[in-house]
Structure formats: C-alpha cells, structure tokens
Amino acid sequence: GAGVSQSPSNKVTEKGKDVELRCDPISGHTALYWYRQSLGQGLEFLIYFQGNSAPDKSGLPSDRFSAERTGGSVSTLTIQRTQQEDSAVYLCASSLAGGETQYFGPGTRLLVL
Amino acid sequence: EDQVTQSPEALRLQEGESSSLNCSYTVSGLRGLFWYRQDPGKGPEFLFTLYSAGEEKEKERLKATLTKKESFLHITAPKPEDSATYLCAVPPGAGSYQLTFGKGTKLSVIP
Numbered sequence: 001g002a003g004v005s006q007s008p009s010n011k012v013t014e015k016g017k018d019v020e021l022r023c024d025p026i027s028g029h030t031a032l033y034w035y036r037q038s039l040g041q042g043l044e045f046l047i048y049f050q051g052n053s054a055p056d057k058s059g060l061p062s063d064r065f066s067a068e069r070t071g072g073s074v075s076t077l078t079i080q081r082t083q084q085e086d087s088a089v090y091l092c093a094s095s096l097a098g099g100e101t102q103y104f105g106p107g108t109r110l111l112v113l
Numbered sequence: 114e115d116q117v118t119q120s121p122e123a124l125r126l127q128e129g130e131s132s133s134l135n136c137s138y139t140v141s142g143l144r145g146l147f148w149y150r151q152d153p154g155k156g157p158e159f160l161f162t163l164y165s166a167g168e169e170k171e172k173e174r175l176k177a178t179l180t181k182k183e184s185f186l187h188i189t190a191p192k193p194e195d196s197a198t199y200l201c202a203v204p205p206g207a208g209s210y211q212l213t214f215g216k217g218t219k220l221s222v223i224p
Binding site for chain 2: 004031041042043050059093098101102103104106
C-alpha cells in the first residue's frame, strides 16, 4: 500500500543546468499529474497523463519544461536551463482515472542558485 | 479572475474554539470540490470530495459542506494537531481533469 513517491526530496542546482525529477505513482493508478507550488502561490497545474493518451501539457510555463511517462507508470519532469524563478516545490499526484481523487507525493524541493 | 478563493488567509484559534473556513468557486458544471490538508514540508493530504449542493461529509473534528457557490470546512473543538494549511480545489472546466487550487487557509490552533 505504498503512496506516491518522488525523488529526490531536495535538489539544489546552478542556474543554467538541467534537472530531472522523478515520480512513482500508486500502483494501478492510470492518471498522473504534476503541479508546482511556489512561495506565496497556490498549487499550479503543469501536465497530466492518462493511460496511453497524449498528455495535457497546457500548464507547462515554457518550452524548457517537459515530462514523460514510461510504461504507464513512472514519470520524469525535466527542466532545461534552469532559472531562479523555477525554484519551487514540484508535486506529483496520481488517481485511479482522470477526474478521480488525486493523491499527492511528498514533493521535490528545487532551489536554483 | 480566480476560480477558487479561500478565506481567511490565516486563522488562529484557541484549542476548543470552533470555527469555519470558506472556499468560494466560480466554475460552472461543478464536477467535485476537493478539500486537502497540507502540513509544512509535505504534500497535500486528501480529506473530502463533495459533488452536489447540500452534501456534507465528516471526519473526526472536520465537517465539509457544499452550496452552489461555496464550501465550508467546519472545525469543531480543534486541537493543536489540526494546525495545517487547508486547501480546496475544483476541476477548472469540462474536459479538464487537473485541479485548480485556492491559495489555502493557514490554521493555527493554540493550546
């Protein structure tokens, strides 16, 4: 009965470097979501995967952000050429299907120096 | 215009002092209103889903209610361990499965 797991839990990087954040959803959950939580801001939707369908990328803030989901399970969010404004907590959630209750992981805290 | 607005931003209560948090929403065709609790340094923890006006759900000292324009999270006789940020969220529109979140209410319960 493991929940959503994310790694790393913390990441410090230098401006201009690329970073990869990983999410392992709850087993059997077909829907996976990425959100970003910045200081003073609410949770902001980034991208949504449902099964083998094309992902909903409407929340990605720039083309430096991309995500993939391999084998319908693990997902990786990649941020290229990181900027200081990318510093935030990146949260992953999964649900049985789209529209069902979302269960969140603990997040990855990203700091760009 | 924000689709989800929570008030107050912060609330301090004495232990045992009951109160309510508000979440107002503007989406049409509501497909569920979700309440989460978030502790510092952790991800949001699911509390309740409400689907139709008049619906109520309870869990320990918490009760969530829903009208056509807003939801309330009532906290009865709170304890210090209820201190957290409470978030509400809705799907933003037809065909959208992600959630639009309010900025949250930070609750502090003082012993």
